[in-house]
Amino acid sequence: MPVLHPARPAERVGTSKRALAAIVVAAGMTLLACSAGVEGTYVGVKGQSFFDRIELASGGKMKVTLVGVPYDATYEVKGSKLVLNNGGQISELTIDHDCLVDPIGGRYCKSGG
Numbered sequence: 001m002p003v004l005h006p007a008r009p010a011e012r013v014g015t016s017k018r019a020l021a022a023i024v025v026a027a028g029m030t031l032l033a034c035s036a037g038v039e040g041t042y043v044g045v046k047g048q049s050f051f052d053r054i055e056l057a058s059g060g061k062m063k064v065t066l067v068g069v070p071y072d073a074t075y076e077v078k079g080s081k082l083v084l085n086n087g088g089q090i091s092e093l094t095i096d097h098d099c100l101v102d103p104i105g106g107r108y109c110k111s112g113g
Contacts, residue, residue, distance in 0.1 A: 036079055042100050042108035049106030056082075 008024055010086040012113045042054040052065040056075060060086070084091040093100040099109040 028079070038082065040096065041108050042110055045107040045109060049108055050102075051105065054100060054108050 006045055041055050041057060042056070044051050044053060050066070051064070052068065055065070055070075056062040057063075060074045062073050062075045064084075064086070065071070068095055071086065073084055076083045077095070080095050082093045082095055084093065091102065091105065093102045093105070093108075098111060099107055101107050
């Protein structure tokens with residue numbers, strides 16, 4: 001029967017550092033994927049939204065369409081929130097997977113609902 005020896009302290013430290021590095025890389029990739037994934041066109045869910053659509057472009061630029069008329073605005077991602085700025089009028093939407101949700105303004109999804 002083979003004799004089992006506990007790992008030497010140096011080996012355990014090396015393994016711990018590799019595991020920690022893997023966790024940090026995975027977390028960084030997740031954050032990058034989430035922040036890059038916000039750009040696109042979000043269509044208002046019928047009967048649940050104020051605007052027709054919200055279009056998010058790179059550089060924090062956006063268009064909000066209301067009754068077929070587009071309005072320019074800007075946005076910023078802050079954690080799980082999307083902060084919209086329309087000439088000083090600030091709105092905060094929650095990012096919920098492929099949707100943007102506002103308790104008053106409604107729900108907007110990339111798939112259109």
